[in-house]
Amino acid sequence: MFKILEKKNLAPSIKLFVMDAPLVAKKARPGQFVILRIKEGGERIPLTIADYDAEKGTVTVVFQEVGKTTRELGTLKAGDSIQDFVGPLGVPVEFPHHKKVLGVGGGLGVAPLYPKLKMLHEQGVEVVSIIGAKTAEMLIFEDEMKAVSDRLYVCTDDGSKGRHGFVTVVLKELLEQGENFDEIIIIGPPILMKIGAEITRPYGIPTMVSLNPIMVDGTGMCGGCRVSVGGEIKFACVDGPAFDGHKVDFDELMKRLATYRDEEKISLERFHESHECKLTEQIKGADSDAVK
Amino acid sequence: MPLNKSKKKTPMPAQKPEVRRRNFNEVALGYTEEDAVNEAQRCLQCKKPGCVQGCPVQVQIPQFIKRIAERDFDGAIKVIKETNSLPAVCGRVCPQEEQCEQRCVVGKMGDPVGIGRLERFAADWERAKGVQVPELPAKLGRKVAVIGSGPASLTCAGDLAKLGYDVTVFEAFHKPGGVLVYGIPEFRLPKAIVQEEVEFIKKLGVEVKTDMVMGKVLTVDDLFDMGYEAVFIGTGAGLPKFMGIPGENYLGVYSANEFLTRINLMKAYSFPETDTPIKVGKKVAVVGGGNVAMDSARSALRMGADEVHIVYRRSEEEMPARQEEFENAKEEGIIFDFLTNPVRIIGDEKGWVKGMECIRMELGEPDASGRRRPVPVKGSEFTMDVDTVVIAIGTGPNPLLINASKGLELTKHGYIAADENGKTSREGVWAGGDIVTGAATVILAMGAGKKAARSIHEYLQSKR
Numbered sequence: 001m002f003k004i005l006e007k008k009n010l011a012p013s014i015k016l017f018v019m020d021a022p023l024v025a026k027k028a029r030p031g032q033f034v035i036l037r038i039k040e041g042g043e044r045i046p047l048t049i050a051d052y053d054a055e056k057g058t059v060t061v062v063f064q065e066v067g068k069t070t071r072e073l074g075t076l077k078a079g080d081s082i083q084d085f086v087g088p089l090g091v092p093v094e095f096p097h098h099k100k101v102l103g104v105g106g107g108l109g110v111a112p113l114y115p116k117l118k119m120l121h122e123q124g125v126e127v128v129s130i131i132g133a134k135t136a137e138m139l140i141f142e143d144e145m146k147a148v149s150d151r152l153y154v155c156t157d158d159g160s161k162g163r164h165g166f167v168t169v170v171l172k173e174l175l176e177q178g179e180n181f182d183e184i185i186i187i188g189p190p191i192l193m194k195i196g197a198e199i200t201r202p203y204g205i206p207t208m209v210s211l212n213p214i215m216v217d218g219t220g221m222c223g224g225c226r227v228s229v230g231g232e233i234k235f236a237c238v239d240g241p242a243f244d245g246h247k248v249d250f251d252e253l254m255k256r257l258a259t260y261r262d263e264e265k266i267s268l269e270r271f272h273e274s275h276e277c278k279l280t281e282q283i284k285g286a287d288s289d290a291v292k
Numbered sequence: 293m294p295l296n297k298s299k300k301k302t303p304m305p306a307q308k309p310e311v312r313r314r315n316f317n318e319v320a321l322g323y324t325e326e327d328a329v330n331e332a333q334r335c336l337q338c339k340k341p342g343c344v345q346g347c348p349v350q351v352q353i354p355q356f357i358k359r360i361a362e363r364d365f366d367g368a369i370k371v372i373k374e375t376n377s378l379p380a381v382c383g384r385v386c387p388q389e390e391q392c393e394q395r396c397v398v399g400k401m402g403d404p405v406g407i408g409r410l411e412r413f414a415a416d417w418e419r420a421k422g423v424q425v426p427e428l429p430a431k432l433g434r435k436v437a438v439i440g441s442g443p444a445s446l447t448c449a450g451d452l453a454k455l456g457y458d459v460t461v462f463e464a465f466h467k468p469g470g471v472l473v474y475g476i477p478e479f480r481l482p483k484a485i486v487q488e489e490v491e492f493i494k495k496l497g498v499e500v501k502t503d504m505v506m507g508k509v510l511t512v513d514d515l516f517d518m519g520y521e522a523v524f525i526g527t528g529a530g531l532p533k534f535m536g537i538p539g540e541n542y543l544g545v546y547s548a549n550e551f552l553t554r555i556n557l558m559k560a561y562s563f564p565e566t567d568t569p570i571k572v573g574k575k576v577a578v579v580g581g582g583n584v585a586m587d588s589a590r591s592a593l594r595m596g597a598d599e600v601h602i603v604y605r606r607s608e609e610e611m612p613a614r615q616e617e618f619e620n621a622k623e624e625g626i627i628f629d630f631l632t633n634p635v636r637i638i639g640d641e642k643g644w645v646k647g648m649e650c651i652r653m654e655l656g657e658p659d660a661s662g663r664r665r666p667v668p669v670k671g672s673e674f675t676m677d678v679d680t681v682v683i684a685i686g687t688g689p690n691p692l693l694i695n696a697s698k699g700l701e702l703t704k705h706g707y708i709a710a711d712e713n714g715k716t717s718r719e720g721v722w723a724g725g726d727i728v729t730g731a732a733t734v735i736l737a738m739g740a741g742k743k744a745a746r747s748i749h750e751y752l753q754s755k756r
Contacts, residue, residue: 023504023509023510024509027508027509027510037466041559041562041565041566041567042566042567043558043566043567043568044466044558044568068567069567083466084466084502084503085503086464086466086503086505086509087505087508087509088508088509089505089508216550216553216554216558216568217464217465217553218505219464219505219530219690219692220530220531220690220691220692221474221530221531221532221549221553221690222532222547222549222550222553222554223532223534223547223549223550224546224547224550226534226541227541228541233534233540233541238691238692252541252643255543255642255643256541256543256643258543258642259543259544259571260569260571263563263564263569263571264569266564267563267564267567267569270564
């Protein structure tokens with residue numbers, strides 16, 4: 001069992017857990033992920049490591065409540081435990097010779113972007129970042145990003161904070177203005193990474209993306225997370241999750257992510273039903289207490 | 293002891309094909325005491341038993357069969373367990389027809405003695421009454437690490453624990469058992485049996501740690517730093533192979549590993565009671581001709597497919613699957629397309645599989661494996677109308693641990709090079725099972741785990 005030491009609500013439906021996982025924390029590096037399972041009968045889901053502290057033995061993960069498992073996860077509180085927390089998985093990213101890097105993070109993607117930029121910042125690399133979300137209240141990790149960036153651009157789709165528009169608009173502007181980078185790291189929904197990689201392509205700037213396909217084991221054993229990179233089959237769990245954004249077949253990735261859409265709906269509806277039942281029971285219970 | 297001169301094996305009760313094809317319960321139901329005694333009486337008690345030589349762990353077969361014939365079932369299981377620590381598993385999944393039973397003298401004039409069935413009977417008889425933990429020697433206070441928890445690892449761990457070592461098993465998944473839990477389906481090997489075997493080695497004092505992806509969370513070096521004096525690697529051959537044909541990434545194409553893991557380990561057949569889904573369509577093609585292909589096809593049927601094909605590029609004769617599994621699959625209605633090879637998978641606009649183009653094959657000259665090489669028949673392409681494809685053409689070594697371990701010599705195919713006792717090129721490190729041999733059988737893996745345990749014991753004895 002792995003204990004949740006701390007829980008934060010970062011935004012509506014986006015939550016952060018600090019997990020007690022000393023062995024994982026000791027080996028974790030930027031770019032790696034964990035697989036977790038809430039309880040017996042639960043599914044295994046991958047989550048990118050958003051931060052870690054080897055001394056305290058903690059690993060931070062950030063997740064958005066979209067499906068059954070993430071919603072159920074969201075109902076847990078600090079002090080609760082989950083059954084399985086496996087990692088660190090995937091290949092760590094390294095940038096030994098970079099001098100200037102641009103990080104682009106959209107939505108939940110800001111969380112996995114953060115440890116990479118933090119490492120670069122600590123290495124003395126000049127870090128420029130663009131982060132964005134749908135609305136101001138959905139924006140996460142702004143302070144953390146500020147702390148590791150030499151320059152930070154904030155965007156919202158609705159203009160409720162920072163620049164009005166997508167992060168890719170700022171990305172395009174910076175490149176059009178002739179700003180150069182040794183590497184651009186783009187993390188967010190697949191469509192954002194696809195568009196972002198297309199923007200950087202004509203400039204020939206190396207562009208790293210981090211992929212989140214469906215996984216089961218996370219150790220190279222099932223091949224469910226396979227993606228086409230430069231026409232070759234790669235397993236995101238052991239060959240990635242970071243890849244050359246100019247070579248990834250994003251259309252295929254997006255299709256494959258939809259494999260279990262129907263099942264996800266069934267699962268979620270069932271969860272809501274049982275969850276609402278519990279809530280109703282609790283309310284009833286409270287009422288009967290009041291009567292006494 | 294009366295001799296039963298029947299030329300036929302005493303039949304084993306089984307679920308009827310038309311029933312079992314839609315449920316995940318065990319197919320074969322096992323012998324009753326009367327069946328077992330009856331079958332045991334077919335054994336001639338050869339002075340020089342060929343069967344024992346055919347057994348990778350040299351179970352004293354005539355001895356245990358004699359005890360069954362005498363109704364000394366307790367004695368029978370004791371004999372088996374002297375050399376085989378997982379008899380309930382082996383009695384179910386060993387390819388006896390290529391091993392012990394192949395060399396049975398009775399088999400020359402009819403069916404061989406049903407050694408596997410008798411082994412299973414003895415093991416189940418013991419399970420039913422509760423397995424006794426043997427008396428253990430005093431602890432030696434010396435630590436050995438075992439990586440993986442499949443048949444090689446469980447055997448190695450159990451044998452070392454019986455010698456007094458402090459053994460820790462490190463398993464990557466959330467449940468121990470390796471291929472016995474993620475690969476072999478419930479209807480061939482009930483998971484409760486694997487669970488019992490794991491509980492048994494725990495009772496021997498073995499500590500089992502799950503969620504430990506070795507090579508990532510800990511390396512072999514870390515283990516030595518933590519005070520382990522020897523390491524056994526039994527991580528199996530878990531990397532799925534794909535065909536390298538167009539369309540393999542369409543939705544509805546699974547590696548057999550993923551297909552079986554979702555069903556067996558993650559219990560997708562109970563979805564939405566359990567959370568892991570699987571998509572099994574109406575018409576399924578399984579590519580390959582081994583036991584894993586049979587398991588995948590029969591699982592697809594049980595998941596509700598209307599029609600399941602096994603597409604194999606050679607002919608029935610070359611098929612590596614066990615005869616029994618082939619028969620079972622046929623009885624259940626699996627359709628076999630021999631001498632057929634996929635050329636490409638066809639998808640619809642949303643990326644779902646809607647067909648598979650295949651080409652007919654014919655057998656040419658023998659290849660390196662001694663089997664006749666299948667060659668395509670020009671112009672014989674045709675399209676199979678399928679919505680799910682499972683690729684069961686074999687597995688390779690998972691490089692996760694190997695890449696993170698210094699000083700391990702590998703074979704040219706990327707498996708760990710080890711001598712006949714499982715000793716690797718690195719001092720203090722042994723390896724055995726599929727990670728050394730490539731995908732093979734449960735019993736061979738167990739044999740390797742056993743030899744390694746003996747060799748580790750000798751090494752640690754001489755070290756101090």
